[in-house]
Amino acid sequence: MITAVFGLVVFHCFFTGLARVGLLGPDEPRYASIAREMSRTGDWVTPRLNGSPWFEKPPLYYWSAAIGFRLFATPENAARVPSGILALCAVVAVVLMARRFYGWGVAIAAAFMLPATVAMTGFARAAATDMPFAACLALTMVAAAFLLLDEHPAHAGMIAGAFGAALGLAVLAKGPAAILLSGGSAALWAIASGNLRRSFRLFHPVAVLVFAAVALPWYSLCAARNPDFLRIFLLEHNVERFLTNRYQHQQPSWFFVPVILLAVFPWTLLLIPAIGDGWRSLRTGEWRKSPGVYLTGWVVFPFVFFSASQSKLPGYILPAVPPLLLLLAGTMAAENSSVPAARNRRGLWISLGLLIVGLALSALNSLPKLGHSARGVLETPGLREPLTLVGMTLLAGALLVAGCLWVRRTALGVGVAAFAFSFAVGMAANHVLPLLDKDISARQLALAAQREAGSAPIAVFRVPRAWQYGAEFYLDRALPEWTAETPHPCWVLAGARHLENPGSGQGTVTGDYGPAVLVRVQ
Numbered sequence: 001m002i003t004a005v006f007g008l009v010v011f012h013c014f015f016t017g018l019a020r021v022g023l024l025g026p027d028e029p030r031y032a033s034i035a036r037e038m039s040r041t042g043d044w045v046t047p048r049l050n051g052s053p054w055f056e057k058p059p060l061y062y063w064s065a066a067i068g069f070r071l072f073a074t075p076e077n078a079a080r081v082p083s084g085i086l087a088l089c090a091v092v093a094v095v096l097m098a099r100r101f102y103g104w105g106v107a108i109a110a111a112f113m114l115p116a117t118v119a120m121t122g123f124a125r126a127a128a129t130d131m132p133f134a135a136c137l138a139l140t141m142v143a144a145a146f147l148l149l150d151e152h153p154a155h156a157g158m159i160a161g162a163f164g165a166a167l168g169l170a171v172l173a174k175g176p177a178a179i180l181l182s183g184g185s186a187a188l189w190a191i192a193s194g195n196l197r198r199s200f201r202l203f204h205p206v207a208v209l210v211f212a213a214v215a216l217p218w219y220s221l222c223a224a225r226n227p228d229f230l231r232i233f234l235l236e237h238n239v240e241r242f243l244t245n246r247y248q249h250q251q252p253s254w255f256f257v258p259v260i261l262l263a264v265f266p267w268t269l270l271l272i273p274a275i276g277d278g279w280r281s282l283r284t285g286e287w288r289k290s291p292g293v294y295l296t297g298w299v300v301f302p303f304v305f306f307s308a309s310q311s312k313l314p315g316y317i318l319p320a321v322p323p324l325l326l327l328l329a330g331t332m333a334a335e336n337s338s339v340p341a342a343r344n345r346r347g348l349w350i351s352l353g354l355l356i357v358g359l360a361l362s363a364l365n366s367l368p369k370l371g372h373s374a375r376g377v378l379e380t381p382g383l384r385e386p387l388t389l390v391g392m393t394l395l396a397g398a399l400l401v402a403g404c405l406w407v408r409r410t411a412l413g414v415g416v417a418a419f420a421f422s423f424a425v426g427m428a429a430n431h432v433l434p435l436l437d438k439d440i441s442a443r444q445l446a447l448a449a450q451r452e453a454g455s456a457p458i459a460v461f462r463v464p465r466a467w468q469y470g471a472e473f474y475l476d477r478a479l480p481e482w483t484a485e486t487p488h489p490c491w492v493l494a495g496a497r498h499l500e501n502p503g504s505g506q507g508t509v510t511g512d513y514g515p516a517v518l519v520r521v522q
Contacts, residue, residue, distance in 0.1 A: 002108060002111075002415075005112075005415055005419060006111050006112065008419065008422065009112060009115055009116055009418050009419055009422040010088055010091070010115050010422075011422075012422035012423060012425050012426040013115045013116055013120065013121040013124065013421075013422045013425050014084035014087055014088060014115065014120075014121070014124040014125065015081070015084050016425075016426045016429055016430065017426065017429030017430040017433070018074075018076050018077050018080045018081065018084075018125060018429075019074045019076040019077050020429055020430055020433055020434045020437075021076075021429075021433040021434060021436070021437045021440070021441055021443075022076065022437055022441030022442065022443025022444070022470065022474070023075075023076060023079065023127060023441060023442075023443065023470055023473060024126075024440060024441055024466070024470075025466045026465045026466040026469050027126075027127075027128050028079065028126060028127040028128060028470075029127075029442070029466075029469040029470040029472070029473035029474075030049060030054075030469045030473075031057070031061060031062070031065070031079070031127055031128055031129065032065060032075065032078075032079035032127045032473055033049055033050070033469070033472065033473045034047045034048060034049050034054055034062050035061070035062045035063075035064075035065030035066045035068070035069060035078075035079065036065075036066070036069050036075070036078075036473075037049070037051075038059075038062050038063070038066040039066035039067075039069040039070055044059070044063060044066070045059075045218065045221045045222050045225060046222060046225055046226060047059060047062050050472065050477075050478040051478075053226055053228075053229075055222075055226070055228075055229050055232040055233040055237065056233075056237050057129045057174060057175070057237075058171070058172045058173060058174060058175055058218070058219075058233075059172060059218055060129070060132050060136070060169060060172040060173040061082065061083075061127075061128070061129045061132045061173065064082035064085075064086070064132065065078060065079050065082050065127065067082075068081055068082055075473075075474075076127075079127035080125055080126065080127050082132070083123065083124050083125065083126055083127065083128065083130075083131040083132065084124045084125065084131075086124075086131055086132050086135035086136070087115070087120055087123070087124035087131050087135055088115075088124075089135055089139065090114075090134065090135035090138035090139065090322055091110075091111065091114050091115050091120075091322075093138055093139050093142040094110055094114055094138060094142065094322050094325070094326055095107050095110055095111045095114075096142065097141075097142045097145050097146075097326070098110045098326055098329065098330075100145075100146065101145065101149060101291040102291070102329075102330055102333075103333075105333035105411070106326075106329050106330050106332075106333045108333075108411065109329035109332050109333045109411065109414050110325060110326050110329035112414055112415050112417075112418035112419075113267055113325050113328060113329050113332075113414065113418060114321075114322060114325045114326070114329075115418070115422070116266070116417070116418035116419075116421040116422050117263065117264050117265065117266075117267065117321065117325060118262055118263055118264070118265045119262075119263035119264065119317075119318055119321045120321060120322075121422075121425050123315060123318055125429075128315065129173060129174055130315035130316075130318050131318065132173040132174075133170060133173040133174040133178070133318070133319065134318040134319045134321070134322070136166055136167075136169040136170035136172075136173050136178070137166075137170050137178060137181060137182060137319045138319070138322040138323075139162075139166035139169070139170075140163060140166040140167045140170055140178070140182050141182070141185070141298050141322070141323060142166075143159055143162040143163035143166050144163050144182065144186055144202060145291070145294060146159045146162075147159045147160060147163055147201050147202065147204075148186065148189070148190075148195070148198055148199065148201060148202070148294070149291055149294060153201075156201070156204065157204070157206045160201070160202075160204035160205075160206040160207035160210075161206045161207065161210045163202065163204075163207050164204075164206065164207035164208065164209070164210030164211035164212075164214070165210050165211070165214050167179070167182055167207075167211050167215075168210065168211045168212075168213070168214025168215035169214060169215075170182070171211075171214075171215040172214070172215055172218060175233070175234075175237075175238055176234070176238060177238065180305065181301065181302050181305065181319060183202075184301040184305065185297045185298040185300075185301040185302070186199055186202060186297070187199065187297075188297035188300060188301050189293060189294045189296075189297035189298075192288070192293055192296075192297065193288050193289075193293055193294075194288065241309075241310075241311045242309045242310065242311065243310055244310050244311075245310050245311065246311075249311040249312055249313050250310055250311065250312070251312035253307055253308075254307075255307070255312045256303055256306060256307055256312070256316075256317045259314050259317055260303070260317055260320065260321075260324070263314075263317065263318075263321055264321065264324060264325060264328065265353065265357070266350060266353045266354050266357070266394075266417060266421050267325065267328050267350060267353070268353055269349035269350070269352055269353045270328045270331055270332065270346065270349050270350065271328070272349060273331050273345075273346050273349065274327055274328055274331040277331055278292070278296070292327060292330065295323040295324075295326055295327050296323075296327070298319075298320070298323040299320045299323050299324045299327070302316075302317065302319045302320045303317065303320055331346060332346055332347070332410065332414060333410075333411070333414075346410075347401065347404070347405040347410050347413045347414070348402070348405060350401055350413065350414070350417045351398045351399075351401040351402045351405065351413075351417075352398070353398075354394045354395070354397050354398035354401065354417060354420065354421075355394075355395065355398035355399075357391070357394055358391045358392065358393070358394030358395030358396075358397070358398055359391070359395060360391065361387055361388060361390055361391025361392075361394065362388055362391035362392050362395055363391070364384050364387050364388050364391065380435055380436060380439065381435070382435055383432065383435050383436070386427065386428075386431040386432045386435070387432060389427060389431075390424045390427050390428050390432065393420060393423055393424040393427060394420060394421070394424050396420065397416060397417055397419075397420020397421065397423075397424075398420075400413075400416045400420070401413040401416050401417050401420075404416055438513055438514060439513070439514035440514065441470060442466070442467040442468075442469075442470025442471045442473075442474065442493075442513070442516070443470065443474055444513055445467065445470075445471060445493060445513035445516055445518060446470065446471040446473075446474035446475050446493075447474060448513070448518055449471070449475065449491050449493060449518055450474075450475055452491060452518070452520070453490075453491040456489055456490055456491055457480075457486060457487055457490040457491070458475065458479060458490065458491045458492075458493070459479060459480050459481065459482035459486050459490055459491075459492050459493070460479045460480070460481060460482060460492065460493045460494070461481065461482040461492050461493070461494040461495065461519075462494065462495040463493050463494060463495045463515070463516045464495065464515050464516070467493065467514075467515060467516045468493075471493055479493070482494075482521075486521075488521055488522060489520065489521060489522050490520075490521050491518065491519070491520055491521070492518075492519040492520075492521055493516055493517075493518060493519075494516065494517055494518075494519050495515060495516060495517075496512070496514075496515050496516060496517050508520045508522070
């Protein structure tokens with residue numbers, strides 16, 4: 001029964017409705033284009049976008065999505081399924097760690113809580129490098145835990161090999177930041193717990209050899225074939241991204257505080273008793289021998305590291321989510337909350353979180369209409385009703401969780417909360433996002449242009465970067481910028497704010513797609 005419910009939670013959170021909305025933002029269509037080109041050409045070394053080398057990220061996501069393009073007919077499924085599979089691997093690894101160091105109670109709680117979070121759900125459904133990176137770091141964290149937390153680990157060579165392989169994959173997912181994050185997190189634990197000598201187990205010869213065998217071949221081949229690779233990838237997309245605002249993602253130092261609070265919803269309010277547990281542990285001195293201090297290191301170091309970066313995006317904090325959720329699972333089911341009344345009080349924080357968001361979404365239908373001129377997202381035809389149903393699902397989940405706590409079935413309450421969240425995700429994926437597809441994805445714009453243009457040229461004119469990449473993915477070709485010399489008649493994907501120029505008054509708008517329009521230039 002537990003396995004079946006876990007399967008439903010994972011399916012709804014990670015895999016349902018992946019093709020119901022087109023590829024989003026600038027990253028999804030860009031990364032999917034690179035993976036599709038890799039699948040077609042068979043060149044698994046040099047990532048290429050529209051035929052030109054593209055060295056922003058290493059190849060792990062491209063490799064997995066390229067395989068997806070050979071297995072799936074739907075491009076969205078091909079591009080997004082790999083992230084979901086890797087997210088599932090991370091969940092399983094964290095559950096195994098919980099079982100070893102906390103027991104079955106925490107392991108079962110973690111199995112339901114980790115996939116049913118905003119962060120894991122959102123990035124597991126994305127055609128991007130964030131989830132592959134975070135999943136591989138989670139595998140690294142788990143392997144390192146088996147190597148470091150046991151005084152005399154059995155099969156140390158095998159565990160060291162698993163650690164080296166996981167870290168190598170993390171380096172292939174996003175680059176050398178994996179070494180800094182895993183090394184810094186382990187070092188933080190070693191210093192805090194007084195286990196500096198034990199930390200040198202991470203340099204086991206098997207770990208070093210396996211890491212080199214996994215990570216170095218691609219970097220060596222790509223550098224040999226592309227002389228500019230190391231400069232572009234290491235200096236521009238790693239060092240400069242961290243030290244400067246070159247890529248215009250500058251945020252305040254506290255940016256990741258609200259991000260992490262949203263990332264772990266619906267379990268956010270469990271941070272309150274978790275902080276209380278941590279404070280009591282500090283006062284008693286028990287924390288040094290607790291696996292909690294190890295997990296805390298893997299939460300704190302990525303948080304501090306990326307908060308210091310000049311470039312900040314929400315996905316950067318994703319590696320901190322698996323260890324944080326395991327800490328929260330421990331808060332719900334660990335021995336220090338084994339008294340039923342205490343567990344019930346903690347469970348009420350879950351019910352309260354679901355209740356607040358459920359009430360907010362359920363009340364959307366009662367809000368006044370903003371009018372057509374406002375063009376607010378809530379004014380999308382038919383959107384308020386499914387959003388209200390999502391809210392009612394969360395509200396029902398909150399009431400059911402409270403009921404489970406009333407009869408002192410805390411573990412059941414955690415499962416109910418996870419299932420309610422996952423069911424709400426499934427409803428949103430299948431009934432909310434399709435209504436927004438025209439306004440948040442370039443898919444319908446590109447398909448309309450392809451249908452209308454026939455053999456006529458298609459160009460772009462001051463469209464948002466995300467919409468250009470999206471249109472190029474769905475049209476499967478690079479789109480030139482429109483100029484007065486572009487052969488007429490032609491079709492132009494234009495930014496909605498820049499309609500006065502295309503065609504010098506001879507353009508006819510034939511479709512409105514969010515921030516872009518389709519214009520026929522005579």
